[in-house]
Amino acid sequence: MKIIRRLRLCDLMTGLLWSLWFLSGDVVAARLPDFTELVQNTSAAVVNISTTKKIEPQEMPQLPEGMDIPEGSPLEELFKHFFGQRGLPQETRSLGSGFIVSGDGYIVTNHHVVQNADEIIVRLQDRRELTAKLIGSDKRSDLALLKVEAKDLPVVRTGSSKVLEVGEWVVAIGSPFGFDHSVTAGIVSAKGRSLPGDNYVPFIQTDVAINPGNSGGPLFNMEGEVVGVNSQIYSRTGGFMGLSFAIPIDVALEVVEQLKAQGKVIRGWLGVQIQDVTRELAESFGMKRPHGALIAQVLAGSPAANAGLQVGDVIVEYDGHPIKTSSMLPPLVGVTAVGETVPVKVLREGSLRTLRVKIGQLSEDEAAAAPPADQLEPDTVKVESLGLVVADPSEEERQRSGDKGVVVRRVLPGPARQAGIRAGDLLLRVGKTPTPDVETLLRQLKRLPGDKPVAVLVKRGDGSLFLAIKPEETQ
Structure with missing residues (x-):
C-alpha cells in the first residue's frame, strides 16, 4: 500500500513538472514579439531608391597619326579594346532605401545613397x-530629402529616439542587396554612440541585420513609429556582423526641416577642440570621477574665446544638459540656433563657474591637418x-606652429609612449605651467609629485589634446 502511494505521489510530481515546463514554454513564447501587424501597417511607406551616375570617359590613347581603321573591318573590335570608344560616358548604379514623411511626396534617405546622382528613381510598394x-x-549627418510628384502617399509615423531604451525591440525595413521590403529585427544595443568622422550624430547602435541597400531605411519601435534612419554598419567583410548604426529620428527631423526650408543645414559653432576625460586626467585635475568634455584648444576669435573659455577647462554642462562624455557636446552645439546665448558650466582648477557663450555658425569646410613629420636634429635632450x-x-x-613649446623628436619605451605622445608633437605645458623651452620643461618636471x-x-598638427603621464623616478 505504501509503495502504491509513493508511486502515485511520484506520478503527481512528474505531471506537475511537465505542466510547469509547458507553461514556462508558453510564457516565453508569449513574451517574444510578433512583428506581422507592424510590418503590414508600415511597409507601404518604405521605398526602394536606385540612382544612376554618369562617369565621363577617361582620356584614351590616340591612334597613330594617319592610321584609319575601316568601319566593320576585323581589326575594328581589337582597336576598340585597346584604344577605347570615345565620347560614350559610362553609368554606375547604386541602391538604397528611404521612407515617405508626407503625403505629397517628401522622402527621407541617406546622403551617401544619393550623393552625386544624376538620376534618382523611387519605387513604391505598389511597384x-x-x-x-x-x-x-x-x-x-548623412541625411538627404527627396521629393516626388504624387498625392495621398502612405506616410510613416515618427516617434522619439529620446525615449528609446537600450534592450528595446526594433525593426528595420529596407532593400538589402536590392531585395525590396526585407524585414529584420533586433534590439537597441546602445545609444549616443560617436563614430569617427560623425561628430554631430549620437548614433543608435542595434544588432538588427543591416546590409548594403538598407541605408536610408527606417528603424521602427514596437509601436510602429520611426525612431531612426539606418545609416552604417561595422564590418570586416562588407556584410552584417552584429553592429549597425542608425541616426536618431529627433536629429533627422531637425535636419529635414532645414533641408526643406533652405536646402542646407546651418549648425551652431563653439570653436573648441575637445576630448574625453580619462581616469588619469580626472585624477590629475582633482576630479572625483571622469566626466565632461576637456578643452584642448580654443580657436582664436571663436565664440568660446570671446566668452572666456580656456584650454584645460572641463565643460560639464551645456545649456542645462549635463555632459557625461565629450561626444555629447557637438550634437548639442550643432542644434543651437546661431546667435543664441547659452550658459556653459565649466570646471576650472577645481571650481565650477558658468560662462555665457554666443553661438556662431559652423563653416562649410573643416580641414584636419596631419601631424608634422619627424625631424631629427642633433640639438636634442633625453628626458x-x-x-x-x-x-x-x-x-x-x-x-x-605659432605656439611656444618643446618639440618631441623621438619617443622611447616609457610613460610618454604609454600615454600616446608621438614624435613631432609640441609640448605646450606640463600641469598648469607653460613649457616654452626645454629648460623650463626640465625645471617643471623636477617640481612634480611622483x-x-x-x-x-600637446599640440599635434593644428589640434591640441591633453594626455595624462606619470613620470618615472630617475636615479
Whole structure:
C-alpha cells in the first residue's frame, strides 16, 4: 500500500513538472514579439531608391597619326579594346532605401545613397516608379530629402529616439542587396554612440541585420513609429556582423526641416577642440570621477574665446544638459540656433563657474591637418623620466606652429609612449605651467609629485589634446 502511494505521489510530481515546463514554454513564447501587424501597417511607406551616375570617359590613347581603321573591318573590335570608344560616358548604379514623411511626396534617405546622382528613381510598394528631385543633402549627418510628384502617399509615423531604451525591440525595413521590403529585427544595443568622422550624430547602435541597400531605411519601435534612419554598419567583410548604426529620428527631423526650408543645414559653432576625460586626467585635475568634455584648444576669435573659455577647462554642462562624455557636446552645439546665448558650466582648477557663450555658425569646410613629420636634429635632450627625446623648435617650426613649446623628436619605451605622445608633437605645458623651452620643461618636471599622473598639453598638427603621464623616478 505504501509503495502504491509513493508511486502515485511520484506520478503527481512528474505531471506537475511537465505542466510547469509547458507553461514556462508558453510564457516565453508569449513574451517574444510578433512583428506581422507592424510590418503590414508600415511597409507601404518604405521605398526602394536606385540612382544612376554618369562617369565621363577617361582620356584614351590616340591612334597613330594617319592610321584609319575601316568601319566593320576585323581589326575594328581589337582597336576598340585597346584604344577605347570615345565620347560614350559610362553609368554606375547604386541602391538604397528611404521612407515617405508626407503625403505629397517628401522622402527621407541617406546622403551617401544619393550623393552625386544624376538620376534618382523611387519605387513604391505598389511597384510604381517615380523620378525624385533632390531637395537638399547634408554630409555631416548623412541625411538627404527627396521629393516626388504624387498625392495621398502612405506616410510613416515618427516617434522619439529620446525615449528609446537600450534592450528595446526594433525593426528595420529596407532593400538589402536590392531585395525590396526585407524585414529584420533586433534590439537597441546602445545609444549616443560617436563614430569617427560623425561628430554631430549620437548614433543608435542595434544588432538588427543591416546590409548594403538598407541605408536610408527606417528603424521602427514596437509601436510602429520611426525612431531612426539606418545609416552604417561595422564590418570586416562588407556584410552584417552584429553592429549597425542608425541616426536618431529627433536629429533627422531637425535636419529635414532645414533641408526643406533652405536646402542646407546651418549648425551652431563653439570653436573648441575637445576630448574625453580619462581616469588619469580626472585624477590629475582633482576630479572625483571622469566626466565632461576637456578643452584642448580654443580657436582664436571663436565664440568660446570671446566668452572666456580656456584650454584645460572641463565643460560639464551645456545649456542645462549635463555632459557625461565629450561626444555629447557637438550634437548639442550643432542644434543651437546661431546667435543664441547659452550658459556653459565649466570646471576650472577645481571650481565650477558658468560662462555665457554666443553661438556662431559652423563653416562649410573643416580641414584636419596631419601631424608634422619627424625631424631629427642633433640639438636634442633625453628626458629619462618621460622616455622622450626633445628639443627647442627651430625658427621655421616656431613660425609654422605659432605656439611656444618643446618639440618631441623621438619617443622611447616609457610613460610618454604609454600615454600616446608621438614624435613631432609640441609640448605646450606640463600641469598648469607653460613649457616654452626645454629648460623650463626640465625645471617643471623636477617640481612634480611622483605619486600621481600629470596632465600634459600637446599640440599635434593644428589640434591640441591633453594626455595624462606619470613620470618615472630617475636615479
